[in-house]
Amino acid sequence: MPLDRIDFEILRLLQNDARRSxxxxxxxxxxxxxxxxxxxxxxxxxxxxxxxxxxxxxxxxGIALQAMIAVRLGEHSAPLVGGFMDALAAHPAxxxxxxxxxxxxxxxxxxxxxxxxxxxxxxxxxxxxxxVAHVETSLVFDLRRSSLLPNYRGAAQxxxxxxxxxxxxxxxxxxxxxxxxxxxxx
Numbered sequence: 001m002p003l004d005r006i007d008f009e010i011l012r013l014l015q016n017d018a019r020r021s022x023x024x025x026x027x028x029x030x031x032x033x034x035x036x037x038x039x040x041x042x043x044x045x046x047x048x049x050x051x052x053x054x055x056x057x058x059x060x061x062g063i064a065l066q067a068m069i070a071v072r073l074g075e076h077s078a079p080l081v082g083g084f085m086d087a088l089a090a091h092p093a094x095x096x097x098x099x100x101x102x103x104x105x106x107x108x109x110x111x112x113x114x115x116x117x118x119x120x121x122x123x124x125x126x127x128x129x130x131x132v133a134h135v136e137t138s139l140v141f142d143l144r145r146s147s148l149l150p151n152y153r154g155a156a157q158x159x160x161x162x163x164x165x166x167x168x169x170x171x172x173x174x175x176x177x178x179x180x181x182x183x184x185x186x
Contacts, residue, residue, distance in 0.1 A: 018052035
């Protein structure tokens, strides 16, 4: 689905505040509210907007500890990797499962309320699995997160427009094409 400048701006604004009203969003991007709403619905229908989420203070939910657990498997196959990811992603203490390259196969972001819960998760839910060869746990002391994804498509689109605009304006100023026009006048 091709996205234009307004679509990218809608996405940027919604990533910063998904609770923004359609009226506010429309005013910010310079559209009528009905046109803006149709664009947002199209972005949802096309799977560009996947959902909206509330950021919650972990302490309010009793989360006192977060960790990154590095896991290396003993063997690799597509069904084994997929099954491992699915099983861990279903665990309530697992926030994210990353399948990565390098010496470690997976990096698992977890949140627990106590060190004992973290130990049980690492030992019982992860290390005890037959495909696991190595586990290493690192505590998260602090976390900074951005709600805004980088927009490489929009940046590329703007660069292309700037190049095209630059070429077009040279001709308008008499640079480049003036000699050819002068010959025709005789």
